[in-house]
Amino acid sequence: MTTKRPRLLRHPGPFNPVRIKAGSATYGIHIRLSLKPGETLFDAMVKPLAERNIRDASTTILRGAFEKMYYCVAPPDPEKRAVIAYSKPIDAGRAYMIFGNATLGRTVEGEPLVHCHAVIRTERGEVKGGHIITEQSIVGSKPISVLVTSIVGIELRQAYDEETHVSLLQPYGEESHG
Numbered sequence: 001m002t003t004k005r006p007r008l009l010r011h012p013g014p015f016n017p018v019r020i021k022a023g024s025a026t027y028g029i030h031i032r033l034s035l036k037p038g039e040t041l042f043d044a045m046v047k048p049l050a051e052r053n054i055r056d057a058s059t060t061i062l063r064g065a066f067e068k069m070y071y072c073v074a075p076p077d078p079e080k081r082a083v084i085a086y087s088k089p090i091d092a093g094r095a096y097m098i099f100g101n102a103t104l105g106r107t108v109e110g111e112p113l114v115h116c117h118a119v120i121r122t123e124r125g126e127v128k129g130g131h132i133i134t135e136q137s138i139v140g141s142k143p144i145s146v147l148v149t150s151i152v153g154i155e156l157r158q159a160y161d162e163e164t165h166v167s168l169l170q171p172y173g174e175e176s177h178g
Contacts, residue, residue, distance in 0.1 A: 032148070075087060101116065106158065
């Protein structure tokens with residue numbers, strides 16, 4: 001039996017011995033959110049959380065149907081500028097989100113950002129997974145439950161990472177370190 005060796009991931013930028021930047025939130029607020037049918041996943045999360053003054057959060061999307069679902073995957077970057085490069089959006093059509101996690105933070109410009117990874121089942125029964133395009137994915141006819149933990153005292157902001165050559169959500173605030 002031949003065993004294939006796992007792919008070794010070597011980032012193109014200078015090595016940073018502090019791989020994970022961490023932060024300690026002052027406290028968190030836990031709420032249950034219902035995503036509104038017919039809205040994009042982005043709007044269904046950002047609008048009601050902004051009304052509660054929540055701008056940074058970690059969420060768990062429990063399950064639910066989507067009228068439209070777009071996602072992408074992250075294969076090796078063919079141009080080798082980074083280890084990975086997102087594919088073009090894949091149209092999954094109507095789909096069922098089996099499970100998802102989304103992080104609410106801010107873009108470089110300070111606008112809301114929802115970064116979501118999920119496992120979905122397509123209408124044809126195929127199980128897929130990847131990065132959900134939240135601005136294009138439309139919640140189906142029934143509300144979808146989301147467990148939200150707000151992050152108080154830490155901001156999650158997109159920032160370019162020198163080592164990976166990719167923009168990542170990173171913690172900023174009095175308690176962040178790394």
